[in-house]
Amino acid sequence: MNFRLGWRNIWRNPRRTLVIMSAVIIGIWSMIFLGALMRGITDQMVRNGIATLTGHIQVHHKDYRNDPVIENSITEPEAVEATLNDILPPGSRWTPRVRVNAIASNARHSSGITLVGVEPRREDKISFVAQAITQGRFLKPVDKNGIVVGKALADKFETKLGRKLVLMSQDTKREIASRAFRIVGIFRAEMEATEKQFVFITMSAAQQMLELKKGISEISIILSDYQEVDQVTVALRTALSATDYEVQSWQELLPMVTAILKMYDGFIFLWFLVVFIAMGFGLVNTTLMAVFERIREFGLLKALGMKPWWIIKGVLIESFFLLILGMAIGNSLGFLSIFVLPSTGIDLSSLAEGMEFAGMSRVIFPIIESKDVITANLVVFVLGLLVSVYPAVKAARFTPVEAMAHT
Amino acid sequence: MNIVECIDIKKTYEQGQVEVQALRGISLSIKKGGFVAVAGPSGSGKTTVLNIIGGLDSADSGRVMVDGNVLDEMNRSQLANLRLHNIGFVFQAYNLIPVLSALENVEYVMLLQGVPVADRRQRARTILDDVGLEDKYDRRPAELSGGQQQRVAVARAIVSNPSIVLADEPTANLDSKTGQDLLELMQEMNEKKKVTFIFSTHDHMVMDYARRLVKIRDGRVVDDQIKAR
Ligand SMILES: Nc1ncnc2c1ncn2[C@@H]1O[C@H](COP(=O)(O)OP(=O)(O)O)[C@@H](O)[C@H]1O
Ligand SMILES: [Mg+2]
Numbered sequence: 001m002n003f004r005l006g007w008r009n010i011w012r013n014p015r016r017t018l019v020i021m022s023a024v025i026i027g028i029w030s031m032i033f034l035g036a037l038m039r040g041i042t043d044q045m046v047r048n049g050i051a052t053l054t055g056h057i058q059v060h061h062k063d064y065r066n067d068p069v070i071e072n073s074i075t076e077p078e079a080v081e082a083t084l085n086d087i088l089p090p091g092s093r094w095t096p097r098v099r100v101n102a103i104a105s106n107a108r109h110s111s112g113i114t115l116v117g118v119e120p121r122r123e124d125k126i127s128f129v130a131q132a133i134t135q136g137r138f139l140k141p142v143d144k145n146g147i148v149v150g151k152a153l154a155d156k157f158e159t160k161l162g163r164k165l166v167l168m169s170q171d172t173k174r175e176i177a178s179r180a181f182r183i184v185g186i187f188r189a190e191m192e193a194t195e196k197q198f199v200f201i202t203m204s205a206a207q208q209m210l211e212l213k214k215g216i217s218e219i220s221i222i223l224s225d226y227q228e229v230d231q232v233t234v235a236l237r238t239a240l241s242a243t244d245y246e247v248q249s250w251q252e253l254l255p256m257v258t259a260i261l262k263m264y265d266g267f268i269f270l271w272f273l274v275v276f277i278a279m280g281f282g283l284v285n286t287t288l289m290a291v292f293e294r295i296r297e298f299g300l301l302k303a304l305g306m307k308p309w310w311i312i313k314g315v316l317i318e319s320f321f322l323l324i325l326g327m328a329i330g331n332s333l334g335f336l337s338i339f340v341l342p343s344t345g346i347d348l349s350s351l352a353e354g355m356e357f358a359g360m361s362r363v364i365f366p367i368i369e370s371k372d373v374i375t376a377n378l379v380v381f382v383l384g385l386l387v388s389v390y391p392a393v394k395a396a397r398f399t400p401v402e403a404m405a406h407t
Numbered sequence: 408m409n410i411v412e413c414i415d416i417k418k419t420y421e422q423g424q425v426e427v428q429a430l431r432g433i434s435l436s437i438k439k440g441g442f443v444a445v446a447g448p449s450g451s452g453k454t455t456v457l458n459i460i461g462g463l464d465s466a467d468s469g470r471v472m473v474d475g476n477v478l479d480e481m482n483r484s485q486l487a488n489l490r491l492h493n494i495g496f497v498f499q500a501y502n503l504i505p506v507l508s509a510l511e512n513v514e515y516v517m518l519l520q521g522v523p524v525a526d527r528r529q530r531a532r533t534i535l536d537d538v539g540l541e542d543k544y545d546r547r548p549a550e551l552s553g554g555q556q557q558r559v560a561v562a563r564a565i566v567s568n569p570s571i572v573l574a575d576e577p578t579a580n581l582d583s584k585t586g587q588d589l590l591e592l593m594q595e596m597n598e599k600k601k602v603t604f605i606f607s608t609h610d611h612m613v614m615d616y617a618r619r620l621v622k623i624r625d626g627r628v629v630d631d632q633i634k635a636r
Contacts, residue, residue, distance in 0.1 A: 001511070001514065001515065001518050002518075004511075005504070005506065005507065005515075008506035008507075009506055012505075012506060296501050297501075297504060297505075300498070300501065300502065300504075301504075302487070303461070303463055303490065303496055303498075304490065304491065304496060304516055304519070305487045305488065305489075305490035305491025305492070305494075305516070305519060305520075306487070306491075306519055307484065307487055310519065399463075400463045401458055401463050401464050404498065404501075
């Protein structure tokens with residue numbers, strides 16, 4: 001009967017009820033929709049970061065990150081790989097790489113790039129590049145002169161498949177090493193900067209050119225469960241002597257992405273706060289108005305012997321209905337607007353140039369995180385009820401005599 | 408046995424700078440089963456007396472006892488319980504919850520009293536039948552006439568067998584025929600259910616129904632007579 005009463009009371013002024021309900025609906029909808037977009041963006045950012053050669057965890061010579069020169073290479077990769085074999089959980093994959101700064105040039109252009117020597121059979125299970133070939137093919141283990149470059153670099157150099165490209169870099173003897181390669185494949189990446197930065201040759205070719213022998217620059221590791229990253233990083237740090245090696249997780253390797261993730265979390269929180277404050281004020285105002293319109297009624301109920309607590313409960317039941325209804329509709333709209341988006345995602349390529357620095361994708365796929373949905377609903381529901389306590393207490397405070405005298 | 412006992416109650420209201428002496432020492436004993444009119448011109452203190460007896464307002468001095476309870480010694484919550492279980496109220500207007508039907512309005516006080524649902528429904532029906540509203544269970548107050556609304560209020564006031572029913576000018580908003588009908592109903596309920604009725608009025612026709620007439624003026628009892636019938 002209390003619920004029936006509350007339900008009828010909220011429909012005494014349908015317009016007001018609809019207005020405040022729309023506030024709840026818009027609030028919930030925007031929390032869910034924007035939350036999903038944000039998740040989509042950040043998730044893609046992390047994925048891109050990880051797939052663009054970072055991996056979940058990397059092992060370097062202890063000085064490589066500070067000074068990525070060829071002298072700071074891992075000279076005994078077998079020892080490291082043996083440790084990885086012991087420590088990494090089943091399902092993990094890893095690959096060694098040579099990675100140095102170099103200069104690429106052809107007859108028309110030259111430009112600083114990052115030379116990456118990879119083991120083709122292993123690299124294709126770790127990073128994006130093998131899957132990103134749009135012309136030609138990826139490297140084969142036997143390719144002594146093959147090179148894979150990005151589309152943007154090829155365009156800049158006005159070159160194409162089958163043409164030659166010369167790479168120059170300093171070798172371990174501090175001499176300038178230089179070698180000509182033939183373009184066997186062209187890749188595309190989420191970001192133009194990636195296409196311009198990286199060129200790929202086989203690891204053996206790189207080791208030969210740079211006189212590295214069996215030395216490598218880094219080992220990139222992908223775990224089957226990314227949630228184990230922190231724990232595995234710690235385990236590797238313990239196993240690999242810190243005087244020789246440095247072990248870092250992707251959060252440490254991509255400080256920019258990590259910072260942006262934090263910023264986005266803060267942004268979502270702020271957004272929730274803004275939505276909630278706007279909605280909370282609306283709710284308090286509406287409820288106060290509804291309460292003041294019914295002073296006589298509350299006075300009557302108190303005269304009949306109703307306890308203040310019952311009146312508070314009655315007002316809260318009304319807020320409960322407003323919130324639940326608004327939340328139900330807001331959630332449905334939120335999910336609906338995410339599902340009606342094309343399965344191809346939201347194409348932001350027109351905006352992409354401005355956002356590339358942040359590692360953002362050209363295309364966003366919204367991601368619904370149950371954590372976000374639950375938070376949004378919980379925030380609206382719990383805080384919504386909490387702010388309704390104020391008008392409810394006001395209603396319970398009227399004394400019957402003054403309320404009945406009120407006209 | 409006296410169901411209501413007022414001894415020298417005084418009440419002063421402050422209205423801005425002015426002090427209004429609403430009650431200047433009222434003493435009143437009312438026996439169980441009485442049908443008592445408190446009569447007087449507007450502003451004489453009728454509402455104040457009824458509110459104090461009903462525990463809605465408190466006297467500045469004096470003693471008020473209702474059904475064996477000393478009101479001056481009770482806290483708000485105890486007073487609310489007393490009103491809920493021992494006193495029925497009929498006000499001049501706005502007696503009913505607009506969004507509840509006649510039946511639900513009567514049921515609602517029983518809900519507050521903690522009467523089980525089936526029992527509550529049955530008793531509400533019976534009492535509405537008693538006041539002649541057997542075909543109006545599902546009407547909302549707005550769909551009832553003024554007289555019918557007051558009947559629902561009477562039904563609600565007596566449904567849980569209170570010791571007294573306080574009715575503050577229950578007929579003030581009714582035409583005289585409807586007012587008489589309501590008085591007759593109250594009289595019938597008083598006789599049938601042995602409920603004590605105390606009602607206020609400034610209408611001579613209404614006073615005629617009372618078995619005891621307490622006249623007050625300027626916050627004092629000026630006349631108190633038992634009428635022969
Ligand atoms: N809440 C109040 N504040 C100030 N004065 C009041 C209040 N209630 C009643 N009074 C004054 O007390 C006197 C008695 O009022 P009331 O008991 O309502 O008389 P009645 O019901 O007989 O018309 C009147 O002069 C009225 O103005
Ligand atoms: Mg009055």
